[in-house]
């Protein structure tokens with residue numbers, strides 16, 4: 001069965017990750033900082049145990065208590081969670097129906113003197129139109145955070161994402177383009193807040209031995225089960241785990257909205273510096289980042305030229321943008337997503353629905369953003385990862401065209 005996502009980690013890199021057993025983490029983190037500086041051009045980067053922790057660190061350093069933080073409505077719930085953990089007030093802005101990223105029109109309506117931060121998310125690796133965004137933000141006293149959790153290796157105007165905004169974050173969670181079995185990075189471009197970041201970062205604990213072992217286990221199992229022959233054995237487990245994690249995330253967000261301090265403290269205590277195994281894994285993949293991303297771009301190009309566009313819509317990339325395709329999200333125009341998904345799985349291709357759970361959050365805040373709601377209900381992500389071969393892509397495109405051709409809502 002073709003996995004929905006896969007770890008693009010080589011055998012050689014697995015050996016390096018295992019060698020981290022005998023290394024200390026500060027040495028690996030320092031190597032990672034150097035590779036982010038010299039390869040990607042980021043002068044100041046900090047490495048934590050998740051993208052959420054990185055986002056939280058940025059928001060805490062800015063200080064958003066009681067202030068509005070604008071976020072795109074169609075995104076990973078972790079963004080909402082980080083804002084609530086930092087005591088900010090999340091303000092949802094609808095997304096654009098063509099790029100699936102923050103709608104600049106709706107943003108103009110929601111920006112005000114109460115806004116402290118705008119978080120721009122490069123959804124599925126698709127860059128936000130940063131020059132257009134900056135032009136809008138120019139007349140406001142706000143900070144810009146580029147949430148590039150899904151967009152490591154994507155570019156805008158020939159620069160890697162991470163270079164735009166006062167801060168940027170990346171995630172190395174399972175299923176990301178570059179995976180460390182968990183982990184995240186915070187890039188600081190605004191030197192005025194650097195001291196605050198350094199202070200908060202220095203207070204973060206090291207991961208425990210148990211947490212380190214868990215990360216290693218995740219990397220090794222992801223490496224092993226990314227194979228077509230083995231993935232079928234664990235697909236249902238992956239599905240159950242994803243449903244469970246999404247449910248937990250929604251529960252936490254709803255509790256945080258209602259001011260539950262126990263949930264908040266527990267979550268903040270879970271944040272730490274990055275595990276040495278994640279650091280070793282990311283280090284290996286950064287060395288061949290362009291190669292990893294280019295492979296996914298080739299896969300996307302192939303799908304784009306072989307899918308039947310009468311019944312689907314794909315993300316548009318801004319003129320200066322270069323998509324990293326951590327996901328290949330498509331909107332089904334007239335087929336039932338549930339039926340299409342079930343049929344694809346029966347045919348041996350695992351496809352995902354993304355962020356449908358955000359509907360529960362919109363309900364809670366009593367705001368139904370039209371485009372984001374449509375995406376929550378109609379998006380399906382086809383496999384795009386680096387472990388796919390040409391024959392897999394042929395199979396995915398042919399099967400998908402056949403399935404949507406025969407199924408209407």
Ligand SMILES: Cc1ncc(COP(=O)(O)O)c(C=O)c1O
Pocket residue numbers: 049050051052053055075076078079121147149150171172173182183184
């Ligand atoms: C846009 C976005 N922001 C933040 C995060 C949080 O990253 P992590 O899962 O590493 O905490 C994610 C994770 O999927 C994400 O997609």
